[in-house]
Amino acid sequence: DAKTTQPPSMDCAEGRAANLPCNHSTISGNEYVYWYRQIHSQGPQYIIHGLKNNETNEMASLIITEDRKSSTLILPHATLRDTAVYYCIVSNYSGGYQKVTFGTGTKLQVIP
Amino acid sequence: SQTIHQWPATLVQPVGSPLSLECTVEGTSNPNLYWYRQAAGRGLQLLFYSVGIGQISSEVPQNLSASRPQDRQFILSSKKLLLSDSGFYLCAWSVPGRPNSPLHFGNGTRLTVT
Numbered sequence: 001d002a003k004t005t006q007p008p009s010m011d012c013a014e015g016r017a018a019n020l021p022c023n024h025s026t027i028s029g030n031e032y033v034y035w036y037r038q039i040h041s042q043g044p045q046y047i048i049h050g051l052k053n054n055e056t057n058e059m060a061s062l063i064i065t066e067d068r069k070s071s072t073l074i075l076p077h078a079t080l081r082d083t084a085v086y087y088c089i090v091s092n093y094s095g096g097y098q099k100v101t102f103g104t105g106t107k108l109q110v111i112p
Numbered sequence: 113s114q115t116i117h118q119w120p121a122t123l124v125q126p127v128g129s130p131l132s133l134e135c136t137v138e139g140t141s142n143p144n145l146y147w148y149r150q151a152a153g154r155g156l157q158l159l160f161y162s163v164g165i166g167q168i169s170s171e172v173p174q175n176l177s178a179s180r181p182q183d184r185q186f187i188l189s190s191k192k193l194l195l196s197d198s199g200f201y202l203c204a205w206s207v208p209g210r211p212n213s214p215l216h217f218g219n220g221t222r223l224t225v226t
């Protein structure tokens with residue numbers, strides 16, 4: 001599997017944009033970048049994914065560099081409820097299933 | 113809409129006792145199903161996955177087994193629990209045949225082996 005590198009922790013002021021970086025320098029051409037988040041004691045929640053183009057949904061925006069070696073998840077107006085661990089993963093889809101291992105992610109603390 | 117259920121939410125079991133965790137998915141057919149484990153302060157490790165009834169693949173050797181007796185039911189079991197089996201167990205599903213299908217997780221079972 002392609003691996004990802006994320007900072008272990010970040011702080012963001014409430015109401016400001018949270019920009020979470022991720023490096024995935026060994027990503028291959030057909031692998032997607034996914035972002036999930038995990039609020040304490042809950043299962044991970046899917047946020048967004050992309051292949052080459054930037055993506056936006058009601059939760060966040062995903063910016064993928066042209067060489068696809070890194071990406072940034074943007075939460076445009078962070079709230080206290082966005083405090084969570086954010087996982088950036090690259091999915092290796094083979095044999096008909098998603099072969100994914102989650103690292104330790106970035107712990108985002110939104111500060112009032 | 114699709115939903116995924118896991119139970120129990122928490123479980124405390126003595127070493128050497130058996131284990132059975134159940135996961136069911138509603139609102140979709142023939143989903144890919146997964147069991148993950150998260151040890152304290154660690155990332156999520158894929159334990160088992162299934163692409164159909166009776167089809168189980170294991171990612172890591174361990175003291176656990178999985179079964180899929182029905183299309184939308186996935187069970188994680190152990191005959192004799194070890195202390196090292198403690199952790200947060202998560203079931204997930206994805207749409208089969210779609211390389212860009214995200215994983216959808218249940219709320220997990222927190223297992224403490226004493």
